[in-house]
Amino acid sequence: MKIKKDDKIIMLSGKDKGKKGKVVKVIPKIGKIIVEGVNIVKKHRRPKKQGEKGQRIEVASPINISNAMMICPKCGKQTRVGYKVLENKEKVRVCKKCNQEMK
Numbered sequence: 856m857k858i859k860k861d862d863k864i865i866m867l868s869g870k871d872k873g874k875k876g877k878v879v880k881v882i883p884k885i886g887k888i889i890v891e892g893v894n895i896v897k898k899h900r901r902p903k904k905q906g907e908k909g910q911r912i913e914v915a916s917p918i919n920i921s922n923a924m925m926i927c928p929k930c931g932k933q934t935r936v937g938y939k940v941l942e943n944k945e946k947v948r949v950c951k952k953c954n955q956e957m958k
């Protein structure tokens with residue numbers, strides 16, 4: 856997965872197109888991510904006890920990773936993620952716009 860937790864992304868399509876947010880969870884199995892404040896759905900929670908009211912809660916639901924693009928923390932542009940192998944064989948992500956490393 857090119858996108859990791861705590862990355863900033865911008866939405867490229869869907870109802871939240873253009874919205875930016877922070878990745879709070881990555882779900883590699885299904886190729887989806889959960890982004891703070893993006894793709895909010897309202898869920899209805901049933902009352903647990905009798906006499907208690909049901910609640911409407913807002914939850915960020917997962918989005919396809921292909922609908923989001925990374926925002927580079929260094930140059931602030933939306934960018935594709937590339938890879939670079941360092942001298943110590945460590946593979947790091949790099950921004951394709953400014954070529955700087957993204958942790």
Ligand SMILES: [Zn+2]
Nearest residue numbers: 927930950953
């Ligand atoms: Zn950059």
